[in-house]
Each structure stands twice: as structure tokens, then as C-alpha cells.
Amino acid sequence: MDIDKENVVQAVVIMDTFNGHFSPICDNKPMGLLPVAGVPLINYILESLSNGGVGEVILFCCKYGQKIKDYIRKCIEDKAVWSVSMDVQVMMSDTCQTMGDVMREIDAAGLIRGNFILAGVNSVTNINFASLLEQHKQTCKKDKGAAMTLVYKKLAWEHPLISADKPIFLAADANTNKVLMHQKYKQKSTEKTISLPLEIVLNHSEVKLHHNLADASIALCSPSVPPLFSDNFDFQTRDDFIHGILINEEILASSLYYTLLKGHQYAATVTNWKTYQTVCRDVLHNWTYPITFEAGTFNQNNYITMCNHIFRAKSSTLSRSCSLEEDVLIGANTQINDNTIISKSMIGKNCVIGNNVTIKGSHIMNNVVIKDNCTVVHSFIDDNCVIEEKCIIENGTMIASNVVVEAGSHLKGNILESTEVEREKTLMKSTSESTEWENESSGSGGDDFIGFEKSWSDSQSCYSSDGSDESSLPDSPVPEDTNIFLQEVIDSLARGYEEKLKNDYLILEINSSRYAYNIQLHEVNFFVVRALLSIPVLAENKNVVNTMKDILKYFRPVLANYIKTKSSIMDCLRAVEDSCIKCEWLDGKAGQILHLLYEADVVDEDSLLEWHQDLQENESPIANQPSLVKFFDWLEEASEESDESD
């Protein structure tokens, strides 16, 4: 087959979400194979890409690449519709930890020929990619620096896709759709205000503000995007990229655009269990038409449509006395017995549901056996589980694959894993509305669920370093990454001092660790000084001040590199304060250290005085140290003298 390679639309699908939102269900299987409304997630994106006119797809797997590869091969053998029109490549790399790594890898491999589509495996959409890409190309013609067009879907503010995810605030130029500001809030953020820089309003004739957008995690990218990721090591996620571009728009010579989807186009991302349920429901309610819960299969119409959005596979068996209420999907060869009531649930293939079972708001995967008189409410049961008689499973219970639940168990918001229930984590506070379809009492729902709880703390740690989080450094307990960074800097400096390495190399070393741990510049200043004062030589040596003098003399170029501006001097002084409090070998020697720094011209007088004032205001423990008081007395005298001599 001879395809004109130049005109083939390319898409990159990132097959991992790099978070544990779907733990433990996705602990041992790839995200792409998590069934949404009975179909593995990957089918939705592949089918929509194929329907959207994409010719070549690169699936980038960081984990379980082989499983994805096998699945894709099987699909191609089964003649899935997308396999005809699209060339699907699976790329694997175990070393990638973030989306940024993936993009750098793609850049290194040189796979991208032109504008391309970047999507996550968790996107469910029915948009026409080719026309959107065309739109992006038009934007590129007008603005050479256009790097990315972000795709958003406008929703009602109360919609679960927004309330269960991080809300976005977006400010954009109304005429060109250029993104001027992009801010992601935490889930259920209580912030009442939005601060909009004045120049945004002053520099543009018309500015659009959006607060009710759902991120489809789909972007149309220019060929410049992968190199941008390569040039900026601190771009870890797409949000980092967006922030980086917006902050350094001039330096990187790139800009971002956005587009809103029209009425019939649907796009959503499965980011956590709540959005999972919302997306399942939307698929069942045909919002994703023409992509249905039969996505990816060649043969359509295997389901019988009943009223109230109830669909059952033709090969499923229903008892006459069972009742299906609404929003039910029943997979192939599933058997449902007498007097069973099912509503708002998805039931997979080859399941056997016994008599008098009640299933509400739950997701049951394939090959599950639920015996008589059980109740399953708002829960998730993975493949091959057996639920014995008279169990009650409710409140967002997650049961991973191959679990046997004993007869008469009562599970409330528990998470069960592996065959013999090795680990059973019970929720500290198990509330009811955690994995519900709809939470009427929205106040108590949501983030109490362990799936969320855990994942949120995770994602916060990766957010803690992006400027928006202004928790000032000395007060807050130092986060994990920064601690490691500090240790690395100390090690580098100590080694440098012992082996008398060149200062230039040390700077390089510090910078590279900075990128590795995603440390902000002002934090680097802080930590370098902090590390200088914590070099083990100091602690071992009796005469601290003399050693300190040597060290400062030796590391003068390093300090000069970092401590240049006023704010960096303040960082430096704060570091001195911090060190003097924390390191016992510096106890009572704050004054001497400051003197040394002052003599070495690292800090200037004005900053010192300002800092001194701060210390007194904040009642820092070192403010009244005799050596410090002595130093500032001396400083004032010296300044008066110099004034007089002038």
C-alpha cells in the first residue's frame, strides 16, 4: 500500500496516566484495557481517531507494553474497523515516568513529521480530529509560534466532570482564541476569587473567561512541541508545559490556543472513579454517538435496545422475573436469574448473577459470579471475582480481580485485592456517596473515597513545586523531592570541596539535579546556601568559623552564580536562618557567618538590615542570639562610620 506519507495525520496516544487514581484495579493491567461500558478504554480512542481521519497512531506505553501489543495484534486479526484505515504502532519505554519523558523520547526518536494530535488513552470522544487539525494549521499560519491548540468541552458548572475533577480557569483573547491564562484549581477548591493580571485586559480588545470547561486531554500540536519538551527538562506534565509556555511566552517563542467543541461533539477524560462513572453513563446515553459501547468491534448491533437506556447483548440470558430499571448494560453470555433487580449498572461478559440479587450503581467486569441474595451498591467488582451468598457490598467497595468474598460478608467502602484477601484496607471514614452515579447531597460526596484521597495527595506533591503553591519554604515541612535535592547538593559540594573540583562543574551538577527534582529557582538559591552551611566538614571540624571561611572562599563562584539579585540574597539569608536553627554546629554562630558572607560580598547591607527587621517581626529563635545582635551593632556602626567618612 502506497500512502503519501506527508499527508497522513499522525496521532500520539499516551497509554499511561502516571498516577494511581485507578489503584488497585489498574495495578496489574494497563489503563487502556480498563473496560468503560464494557469496552476496553483503548478502543474508544482508536475508533474515534480512525473516524476522525487519522492515518497513523503511535501508542506510547510505559508499563505493560506487551499486553497492549498483544491486544492490538488481536484486534487487527479480528479486523477491527480502525485497523484498516490506520497504522497503529506500539512504542514501549519502561524508563518514562511522566508525560514529559514520553515527549522527550518521541522527540529523540524523531517520529513526528508535522502537526500531530496528542491524546491520552483515557479520552473518550467523537470529535473529528482531521478538521480540528486543519483549524490548528490555520492558526499556525497566522501565528508562527502556535504550539498547541487545547480542546475543551463546555459544560454546566455543576456537572460531575467538573466537580469531580480539577476545575480550570481559562482566559483567552476572544478574537484569536489565544490562551492568556490557564489555571487549574484543586478539586472542590474553596477559593472564591480569581486574580486576573491587568495587562491581560489592557493588551487585548476582548478577553473571554471560561470557568466551566472540561479538559478532554486532547491537544493539537505543532511539530515544535516535542523539542520544547526536550529543551525544558522541568516540563513534566501537560500542565507544566502550558504554564511554562504561558510564563515564558517570549523566551520560548510559542503560544497556546484553545478550541471549544460544538454541540454534537463530546469529549471527556476518565481521570478518576467519578469521571469513570460519568463517562460510562454518557456512553450509554449515546452522547458519544457514533462511538458506542460497541466501539472497536467490527460487528455492530450485538445488543438489544430496551427502553430507559437498557442494553443487553443478544447472547445474554435474563430470567422472566428479573427487573432492569434504567441505565443497564449487560454483556454477552451473562446470565441473570430470578427476582434480581439491576439499575444504573454495567455488567460484563460471562457473568452469572444469582436469585434475589440487588445491583445498583455498580460496575461489574467479566466472569464475575454473584450468588443468591447479595446486594451490591455503588461498588466496583473486577474480573473473575466470586461473591458468595448473602453478601452486602456497598459504599464504594473496590474488589480487584480473582477475589472470593465469603458468604455473609458485609463490605463498606473496603478495597480488596488479590486471591486470598492479603491486604484489607478499611477506610478510616467510609461515607456513602463515594462511587455513586449521582450524589444528591453533593456536600458529603466525593473526596472521602480512598481512591480519590490517595490520588489527590499524589498529584498535589507534583503540584507543590509550581509557583501557584505559595506555602513559604521555611515554615512548611520540606517535601520529599526537595529533601533529596538538598542531600544531593550537599553531596556535590562536599565532594567538590574534598577533591577540589572546578566550581563550574559543581554548578552544572546542581543545575542538573535541579531539573531532575523539578526545583524552582528561588528554592535552588535557598538550598545551595543551606547545603554550603551543612557540609559535613563543618560538623566534624572544631574551628567552625575558620573552616567556614575556607569554604566560602572556595565556593565563591558558586555563590556568585546563584546569589545575584536582591530576592536571591533574601533567599540566602533565609537559608542562613534555617541552617542556624537546624544545624547544631552553627549554634550561636549566626553573627560570624553573616560577617563572613558580608565580607565576601555575597550579601549587602540593605538586605541584611531588611532581613534583620523580618527576624524581629517574626520572632525568630535566632533574632536575639548574642552573636547576631553583636554583628548588627557592628554593622550599624560600620555604616555610620562609612557615612561619616563620606
Next chain:
Amino acid sequence: MSLTEGPVKELDDKFVDLIGKFVSDIKTGKLKGSNNVALAMVTLLETIISDSQNATAYELCGAVRAAGRRVISALPHELVAANVARRMLRAIRDENRAHANQSVEASGESLQRLVLAAGARRATLGSAQQDLREPLRDQIAELRGELESSISSICGQAKEHVNGDELILTYGASAIAERFLRAAAHRKYKLILAEGAEQSESHAMANRLSAAGVSVTVISSASIYAVMSRVNKVVISVKAAMGGGAVLAEAGLHAVTQAARHYCVPVLALAPLYKLSPVHDVSHFNAYAAPHTALPYERHELATDNMHVYAPMYDFAPPDHITLFITNLGGSSPSYMYRMLSELYDLNDYVF
């Protein structure tokens, strides 16, 4: 050996790929419009027939049937593709029969011969072993010619049905209704266009017709009943014409034909013959589209979570709502449609 008894034939891989291409073309929207789909299906079947290794009637029937079945299973709503496959099967059978009759030395028609020939008509395909590709080529060309000309021959009848100063009502946007109405533009009739589910398409069609010199009034589908008393004729296009004389058409059509029936307004259904489908059970045919036309997704709030929104794609209008079908062979009444069906397709091919 009758065909329906034979085992399902496995298609060659290259044919499966061709069908996959066809299906994906339709799904990606490269192939639009029932006429284009029908023509592409003819091309597809022609390739399959001419590339088959064994071109006996039995083999060909099996291949075409398997291809048709595969297309239907992937595209259950493309009835036209299935109809074309049925037409092709009929062509193969006819050709086979003609060859069988040739071998029995033909010497003029007689009543006795017709009775004897009935046996051959009962479709035993196994007897003849000759290569049917050559004679089928003419049949395929004929079929293609019919498909290509069907719309223009329907539009050629426009003058007979649309008269000056009449008030015509049509519902929704459709290519064939647009051409039909345009063909009668010089009659100086007035048109009321009731907008269908896709309003923008209806508006675009109204614009084009207006540019062609037709006086067009666009009304919302809610006011169809109100204007129906003044309307002289209703012209609609259909998705499928069924054997019983009923039609499957764009959602909302039933309201139009019901109103027309109430006021005894004649309803003309424009149905090219390739839309004539031997299906009777339509219950599973209705598919649901994205319900954004009923309720935009932006309005979908937490409070409305328990709500079910439907947007069915098709509507079923019973035979007594249709006055006349206009096919490419001329007008025919709904009660005659079953006859057309048996002329076009072989009884064995109604169900694949």
C-alpha cells in the same frame, strides 16, 4: 443444492480487507449519501465477483452473500448496501437461469415450457458450472446505470407532480428532495420547509432552493400541523421504503404524515428503487443519535442526572400515510410495493 442450505462461505482475506475499507470509508464520512454508498457497494461486489477464483453461480452467490452479511453486521443502518447485495444476488440467479434455459433448446414460448421452467426458477444453482463473470458484467453495468440515473429519473417526474401555485411542504434536508423541488422550480410553486433535527442543514437547503428561484418559507417542525390545512402536497424523502408500503425516514416525519392524513393532503415519498428494502421488523432498526438536539450537553447538570434524553434517528410512517411512492420507474401506490420487491429481489435473499 439450494443456497440457503449451504455452509456460510469464508471470504478471502483480500476481500475482507476491501470490505473493511468500505466500512471505514462510510464510518469516517468519506462516503456519504445513499446513492454513493450504493455505487460503492456495486464496485465492491464487482471486484469480489471478478476476482473470485471459481465463478460458478454457487460460488459467486456465496461470496456476495458473505460480503453482504459482513457489511450489514458492521453497518446495520446502511440498508442500501444490503439492497445492492440482494440485487447482485438476483442478477447472478437470473444469469444462471438464462444459461440453464439455453442448454434446453429454446423453441418458442409455450405454456408447457413456462410450467416446466418453474422448476428452474426454484433455484437450484448446483447444476450449471459455467463461468458467469462475462455475462454478469452486463448486469452489473446495467445496475450501475440504474443507480446513477435513478435520482435524475425521479426528478424528471417532478413536473408531473408539482403544479403552479401549489403549496408544497417538505420536511428536513435531503439531497433528493432538493433536486426534485429544484427540477420543478419553473412551475412557480411555493414551498414550506419544516426544519428537521439538523436545523443548519435545513436552512442551507432553504437558501439553495431560494437561490434557484423557489419561494421558500422555513417553519419550525412544531408548526407543521398549523400550516397543513393550506398545503396541497407533501414531498418527503425516505431512508427506506418497505415491502408493505411503509417508510422509514428522518425522525419527526411521522408527525408530518399524520397531519397530512388528517387534512387529506397527498404525501409523495421519493424512493429510488435501491431504497426498497425487504425488511418488515423495524423495532431494532431505530438507533439513537447523540441527544444534543433535545438537550445540549452544557445543560446537563447534576440535578438532571436522573433524566433520560433520547434522540431517535428514524421515524416509521405506516403505509396508509403515504399516497404515492415515486420510484425511478414511475409512481406506484404503497399497496404495489410488495410486487416491486419480488421483482427486484429473489425470495431466498430477503434474509441474508
